Amino acid sequence: MAKDLPLKIEAHDFSFYYGAKQALHSITLGIPERRVTAFIGPSGCGKSTFLRSINRMNDLIDGTKTDGHMVVDGVDVYSKDIDVVTLRRRIGMVFQKSIPFPKSIYENITYGLTLNERPSKSDLDSIVESCLRRSALWDEVKDRLHHSALGLSGGQQQRLCIARAVAINPDILLMDEPCSALDPISTGKVEELITELKDTYTIVLVTHNMQQAARVSDFTGFFLMGSLIEFDRTRSIFTSPSKKETEDYITGRFG
Amino acid sequence: MMQTSSSSMPLPKRLIGFFAVTIAMTAAVAVLGIILGMVGSFISNGGDGVTWSFLSEFPRNNNTEGGIWPALAGTTFLVLLMTILGVPVGTATAIYLTEFAKQDSWFARSVRFAVNTLAGVPSIVFGLFGVGFFIQFMGNGIDSWFGTTSFGDGSLLWSSATLAVLTLPVVIVAVEEALRAVPRDLREASLALGATRWQTIVKVVIPNAVTGILTGSILAVGRGAGEVAAILFVGVTYSSESIPSAVTEKFMHLGYHLFVLSTQSPDVDLTLPLQYATTLVLLGLTFLLNLTAILIRSRLRKR
Numbered sequence: 001m002a003k004d005l006p007l008k009i010e011a012h013d014f015s016f017y018y019g020a021k022q023a024l025h026s027i028t029l030g031i032p033e034r035r036v037t038a039f040i041g042p043s044g045c046g047k048s049t050f051l052r053s054i055n056r057m058n059d060l061i062d063g064t065k066t067d068g069h070m071v072v073d074g075v076d077v078y079s080k081d082i083d084v085v086t087l088r089r090r091i092g093m094v095f096q097k098s099i100p101f102p103k104s105i106y107e108n109i110t111y112g113l114t115l116n117e118r119p120s121k122s123d124l125d126s127i128v129e130s131c132l133r134r135s136a137l138w139d140e141v142k143d144r145l146h147h148s149a150l151g152l153s154g155g156q157q158q159r160l161c162i163a164r165a166v167a168i169n170p171d172i173l174l175m176d177e178p179c180s181a182l183d184p185i186s187t188g189k190v191e192e193l194i195t196e197l198k199d200t201y202t203i204v205l206v207t208h209n210m211q212q213a214a215r216v217s218d219f220t221g222f223f224l225m226g227s228l229i230e231f232d233r234t235r236s237i238f239t240s241p242s243k244k245e246t247e248d249y250i251t252g253r254f255g
Numbered sequence: 256m257m258q259t260s261s262s263s264m265p266l267p268k269r270l271i272g273f274f275a276v277t278i279a280m281t282a283a284v285a286v287l288g289i290i291l292g293m294v295g296s297f298i299s300n301g302g303d304g305v306t307w308s309f310l311s312e313f314p315r316n317n318n319t320e321g322g323i324w325p326a327l328a329g330t331t332f333l334v335l336l337m338t339i340l341g342v343p344v345g346t347a348t349a350i351y352l353t354e355f356a357k358q359d360s361w362f363a364r365s366v367r368f369a370v371n372t373l374a375g376v377p378s379i380v381f382g383l384f385g386v387g388f389f390i391q392f393m394g395n396g397i398d399s400w401f402g403t404t405s406f407g408d409g410s411l412l413w414s415s416a417t418l419a420v421l422t423l424p425v426v427i428v429a430v431e432e433a434l435r436a437v438p439r440d441l442r443e444a445s446l447a448l449g450a451t452r453w454q455t456i457v458k459v460v461i462p463n464a465v466t467g468i469l470t471g472s473i474l475a476v477g478r479g480a481g482e483v484a485a486i487l488f489v490g491v492t493y494s495s496e497s498i499p500s501a502v503t504e505k506f507m508h509l510g511y512h513l514f515v516l517s518t519q520s521p522d523v524d525l526t527l528p529l530q531y532a533t534t535l536v537l538l539g540l541t542f543l544l545n546l547t548a549i550l551i552r553s554r555l556r557k558r
Contacts, residue, residue, distance in 0.1 A: 057443060062357050089449030099440040101459060111458070112448035161444070168448055 005032035008172060008202040009054060013068035016049055018061065023049045025227045026068065031219070036194060036203045038217035038234065040210055041249070045223040047206045051174050054204065055091040056084050072172070092165030092201075096177040098157035100149035100164070105132075105141050108149045108160055112168035127167060135163035136193055155186025162193060166201075173201045177208060191216050210250055214238050222246045297535045304532025314494065318516055319525045323533055328498045329491075329506035330480060330540070333415055336502065337479050341419030342472045345426030352427070353434040354456055374424035378485040385417030385489040405503040409490035412502035417489050418482060422475035429474060433467020434460060466552055473548035477541050483510035493519060509537045 007030040016024035024046045031037045039047035052058045053070055056077060069076045077087055089112070100108050109128045113119055119127075128145065132138040137159045141152070149160055158178060165173060175194070179187040194203060194216045207213050213220050214234060221231040222245070230237060230246045241247045264272075312322030348366065356363035390413050394406035406412075437460050445455040461468070483491075492505040493515040499506045513533050516526045 055447065057447060060443065060446070062359070085449055085451050088447055091447075093444075093447035095440060095444060095447075097440055099438065099444050101441065101444070102463060111445070112450070115448070115450050115454055115458075164444075164448065 005035065007031060008033040008073065009204070010071040011050075011069070012071065014050075014053065014070050015067035016046075016053055016058070017065040017067075019063045023226050024053070027228045029221060029228055029231045031202065031204060033202050034198060034200070035218040036198045036205060036216055037219040037221065038205045038207055038213035039221045039223055040207060040213050041223035043208075046226040047221075047223040048176055050223070051176055051204060051206050054172070054174060055088050055093060057093070059084065089168055090170050091172045091174060092168060092170035094158070094161050094165050094173065094175045094178045096180050098154055098161050098181065100152070100157050100160050102148065102150055104146045105149045105152070105160060106145040108164050109167045111164065131163040131167045132160075134166055134193075134197070135159045136189060137163060153186075155182050155189060158182060158186065158190060159193065162190070162197075166197070171202060173197065173203045175203065175205045177206055179212065180208060187212070210238075222249060224249070294538070297531060297538060301528070301531030301533075301535035304528045305535055309532055310536070313496075314512075318494065318512075318520055319522060319529070323509065323512060323529075323536065325495045325498055326507040326509045326512040326533070327536065329411070329495075330509045332411055332499060332506060333418065333486070333508060334476050334480050336411060336415035337418040337422065338472060338476055340415055341422050341475065341479075342426055342468075344419070345423050345471070345475070346430050346468060348423075349427045349430035349434060350456060350461075353431055354452065354460065370424050370427050373420075374428075378421060378482055379487070381417055381421045381485040382488050384420070385413055385485065389413040389416050390489060405501075408503075409488065409505060410503045411490055411499050411506045414486040414490040414506070415502075417485050418479040421482065421485050422479045425475040425478055426471050429471025430464070430468050433464035433471065436467065437463045469551050470548045473544055473551070477544040477548070480544065481510055481537065481541055483508070483514060486511070509533060509540070513537065 009031040011027045011029050013026045013028055014024060015022060015026055027046075027050060039050065041047050049058065053066065054072065054077070058064050066078050070078055072087070072091070075082070101111060103111070106128055109131050110119075110124050113124065113127065129138060129142075132141060137156060140156060141160075144151075149157065152160060158181075162173075162178070179190050182190065191212065194205065197203060198218075205213070205217060217234045219232065220234040220237040222229045222237065222241075222243075224245055230241060230243045232242070236242075237246065238250060241250065309322040310327060311324050313324055315321035348370075352363055352366060356366075386409075390407060390409060394408065394410075394413060397406040398404055441459050441463065442455055445459045446452070450458065486508060490505050491508045491511045493507070493511070495505065495507045513530060516530045516533060517523060520526045
């Protein structure tokens with residue numbers, strides 16, 4: 001498959017443990033640059049754990065351990081001299097629950113930008129506008145930028161979270177079931193957004209929704225019980241899966 | 256004929272049910288009655304005594320006349336200094352415990368054990384600790400190192416420090432609860448944007464927990480304001496000619512003043528109106544602090 005595409009993220013025999021429990025078993029795969037890669041699979045199959053291993057969010061949990069290599073831009077993110085904070089600044093993340101900070105819409109977008117620098121007001125203003133435009137939220141919120149983000153609807157909040165992640169100008173966007181709490185219309189908007197953003201970003205999307213994976217992704221990986229069963233172009237996975245487990249799952253025979 | 260389910264139950268069961276409800280109800284009424292009776296008696300007996308001159312004058316004639324101004328001022332200074340000394344330490348400890356410590360490490364567990372033990376220590380023991388540690392060890396230490404003479408004796412400073420230690424568990428537990436109530440998702444969202452742990456704590460966790468931190472501090476203040484036993488040996492005095500002008504001076508205190516009025520006076524009956532009025536002021540002060548805590552909490556919750 002797709003050997004011609006440059007790879008942004010590569011896992012080599014990557015295993016992950018929560019204490020004594022092994023959650024990922026020697027995962028090897030390559031995620032192509034500026035494409036949407038989706039991970040599907042039943043709950044607890046390890047797809048979120050894999051996603052959260054890319055920007056080392058799992059570090060926050062006590063007693064976890066990794067094995068093998070997780071390589072981003074040719075560098076193993078678990079090697080000793082990696083600065084996690086710098087790594088995370090290059091990798092944006094959108095979570096399952098839309099969780100704006102209880103601050104204004106404007107402050108939510110500028111949060112990541114003002115952590116270490118003091119950009120000028122006009123720079124911030126233009127970044128806020130462009131990020132909100134990118135996430136198709138500008139027209140809805142431009143008159144209340146300084147109102148609390150908690151006043152937005154669920155779908156708007158999730159698009160704000162995407163705008164917030166985009167604001168720090170990452171190369172990679174990790175999305176952990178970004179639509180699972182949204183209604184169909186908001187879901188549609190977020191999916192549209194994903195399709196637009198993939199020209200700029202390498203997007204990795206974890207989803208429970210197979211139609212969503214089929215609609216927005218270029219590549220799909222199927223996880224089952226901590227193992228990667230199959231990884232291929234999305235079209236191949238959904239039309240002619242090579243593994244029986246994949247076929248059973250996408251045809252709804254289990255999971 | 257209609258039959259309710261209770262009347263179809265056998266008689267003994269119905270009797271047990273009846274008695275259980277009656278006992279529970281009586282207990283509830285009794286609690287309410289005790290509180291109302293207590294507050295009512297202090298208001299009716301002491302209400303007239305709480306006048307502006309009572310609040311603003313010094314005691315006269317061996318504490319049998321005059322007001323409580325130095326005790327009121329002393330209590331206020333004590334509580335302020337206690338807050339300044341105790342709340343930062345308690346908050347820092349709670350931040351360490353929730354944000355940095357590995358939850359099952361022996362160190363975090365020992366700190367938690369110490370906090371819980373501290374909460375159960377009788378307050379008079381804190382007073383003795385204050386004498387031993389603050390006055391004798393620290394105070395005398397400071398005096399001999401710096402050639403001063405004012406630290407090796409009971410004072411406002413050492414009383415505040417003793418109370419700060421006494422109220423630490425209250426602060427730590429309240430702040431820890433407030434910090435834990437901040438959703439993990441918010442922390443993760445901040446870290447995922449490239450914030451360090453410390454930036455996340457300062458910019459996301461603490462602003463979201465500020466209600467709890469304030470409530471905890473005010474509860475600690477309420478606890479400290481009424482505490483007498485702990486300061487008995489570390490700086491409180493039964494009479495004073497002036498308001499303390501330095502932290503190394505001795506001070507008067509409402510609770511201790513009440514104790515003095517009711518047991519140490521040559522004519523206890525003569526001081527009875529003063530006792531009632533003082534009690535009412537102390538009660539009012541504590542009530543006011545708790546009310547402030549409640550108001551701050553509801554104000555911030557609305558935001």
